[in-house]
Amino acid sequence: MSAPMLRQSLHLTSLRSGPAEAPSSSGVSRRAQKRSQEDVSGGAECADKGDGRRLEQAISALEGKLMRMLSKQRAQEAQAARLPPSAAIDTTHEAFLASARAFAGRLVPLLSEPLLLRALRDKKGAHGGASDAPKQVLQLLEMISQRDGFRQGVLEANAMAALVRILRLCRERLERLRPPPERRIERGSGSSSGTSDVCREARGRLQLCLRMAVQSMAFLTQISPESCSWPPCEGQSCELVAILRDVWLDSAVRRLAACSLKHLAALNDTVRLAMAPHIQDLVEACLEAHRAEGDAVLDSSALCALTSMLAEGGPTADAALAAVANLVSNRRARARFVELGGIALLQAPLRSEHEGIYKNAGWVIASLAVDTDISGDFTLDGGIPLLLQYARSADLGHQEEAAWGLANLSSQSELTATLMRANVVPLLVTFARSESDGVRMQALWTLANLAVHPEFRQEIARERTIPALLDSFRDPAPGTHHSLTQAARALSNLVVTSENRAETMAHGGGEAILRCALSESNEVQQAVARVIVNLSYEVGVAMQLVSAGALPVVASLLGSDCDSVQQEATWMAVNFSLCIDGQAPPPRGSPAFGAEMVLPLLHLLRSARREVLEQAAWALFNLARSRPNKMAMLSHGALSLLAGLPSQVDMRAGGSSSGVRAASGTLLTSLAEALTPTSRRAIVGPGSERSQPPSGLHRGEAPQKVAMLSAPAGPGLLEPQFARFAVSGAEEAS
DSSP, X not given: XXXXXXXXXXXXXXXXXXXXXXXXXXXXXXXXXXXXXHHHHHHHHHHHHHHHHHHHHHHHHHHHHHHXXXXXXXXXXXXXXXXOTXXXXXXXXXXXXXXXXXXXXXXXXXXXXXXXXXHHXXXXXXXXXXXXXXXXXXXXXXXXXXXXXXXXXXXXXXXHHHHHHHHHHHHHHHHHHSOOGGGBOOTTTOOBXXXXXXXXXXXXXHHHHHHHHHHHHHHHTTSOGGGOXXXXXXXXXHHHHHHHHOTTSOHHHHHHHHHHHHHHHTTOHHHHHHHGXXXXXXXXXXXXXXXXXXXXXXXXXXXXXXXXXXXXXXXXXXXXXXXXXXXXXXXXXHHHHHHTTTGGGGHHHHTOSOHHHHHHHHHXXXXXXXXXXXXXXXXXXXHHHHXXXXXXXXXXXXXXHHHHHHHHHHTSGGGHHHHHHTTOHHHHHHHTTOSOHHHHHHHHHHHHHHTTSGGGHHHHHTTTHHHHXXXXXXXXOTTOHHHHHHHHHXXXXXXXXXXXXXXHHHTTHHHHHHHHTTOSOHHHHHHHHHHHXXXXXXXXXXXXXXXXXXXXXXXXXXXXXXXXXXHHHHHHHHHHHGGGGGOOOOOTTSOOTTHHHHXXXXXXXXXXXXXXXXXXXXXXXXXXXXXXXXXXHHHTXXXXXXXXXXXXXXXXHSSOOXXXXXXHHXXXXXXXXXXXXXXXHHHHOTXXXXXXXXXXXXXXXXXXXXXXXXXXXXXXXXXXXXXHHHHHHHHHHO
């Protein structure tokens, strides 16, 4: 054997049996040393090429073997299909499983072949002619992993560990091949600025191998929990979460990783416990993927895994619940959780004595309740009883979250009957007297929305709701104008009925309501004014309010610079002006009934909107039945105002108003009765001295209810509590 060939043999031996000691170079010329190094390098290349050919031959043999096995299986299935059911007994199943197990035992070790791994690491992927080996082996594995007959054999051959190694290698290699972030121009496609063709080709090859590896893992994790006997593979959840979180990877690869996580979480407690340390990363990855790609990744991602963990209970359910509590801040995550049947899974946590578990479950149910897009499914899945269960907590924070959810649900008309059947009113009445302004406001908001519906008003009032509402009007604390507004909305809807008006006055509500009408908040003024409008619709109640000092309040509100308050005030003026028929003539020198409203109403004729003008004119018409009021109107120029009012309305509103014309004309005719015939003809036209003055009073058309309002959006993002729950779960398991 020549010297060079001897050196080749020695080098091959050292490759297969371990590193050899470096020979001493003493006494050897530089030329000899260089020639020796070249011979060794050439020998290594020959060895790689030889190993590559053997690897290719092994893969080719396995491909042929698999094709023959599948062909034989299809023929046996076709033959069995032609036999009668009683004779179609599969006697070859065990033999096929044995063959499949043997095949997997030959294929899976190829994933750990050093030459295959080096082909993945190399930028050109051309080690020893094995550049296609990773793709070929992974294709075979993907093909058999989706078949039940092969799956158990693949798992027994420890394919999961090999796949985790492949995932880690592909991920790390892709990260090194990527350009710096400032040179990346397109997510998910691997495109970038200023990269070589070799790098782009290498990234494409690695992406393909990564996709096939994740797809194989997704198939393998679909095994039934009963037949799952293999332990969780170290690093499996970590690698899958890292793939899900890497928004520069293709979205299809990340969706496959999410499916694998979902299947893993459904297997057993041991697997779920291994996933627990990665739950926080899982949630963050899910939200990052959602922000980058929209709903596609979220629909199949971590939420499914977390829901499975929550459904199975066990040591990781607490951590999964804390993770879900964070995810439901996302609109699509809320809808997906309901689709997955998550509401039913909250029953046990809401019965827990553990404060953290109870808090997270309550947060989830309250967050679902405030989303009006899913309120129908929320109700059908039994969410309202769970929300009421959470509302009965002694914690004011929990009560406010639950009341927030009830307020949003009550804004949906179709859910009102369901809420009433759930007997929410007694709880809301209790909350209406809460020391927490947040709890009180949401409860009052809910009562106001429920009271919009006529069929439930008396049922609501029977729960002593009106005394609780009046408590909000008595000595309201500073900064509670939102609660007072909602109390006024609720009461204004209830006092549409005569029984509830009588109950309100019987509990001494008149004076408290009138005091609150002079609030500094326009919002409160408008809401309380509507209460007074609906109370004063009945003349007897209006007279009681007049005795309590209502007319100066009305005069003050008529002068408001807020259009909506002015509108309510003119309706009040119309209703109170109807009381003039029951009044005795005032003593000489005393003001007539309603005199304090005359000047503010005349002022509205100069500047008010068309909607206000009509009601102001009718209120003045009613008040003009008293001669002192009529003379006061004439002395302050009412005739000139009324004569030009229709044309002013036309110019101001861009069109005619028949209501304003009718009201102003009727008032003008009434005022003209106090003039001489000549003056009357000059103002209202010929023949007017023979016209009859209008008889009776005009009530106007005040609304009798306040529409439902949606509560503001409910709970936001909960502070993460993953670590504490994950540790707790681990301790329980051990």
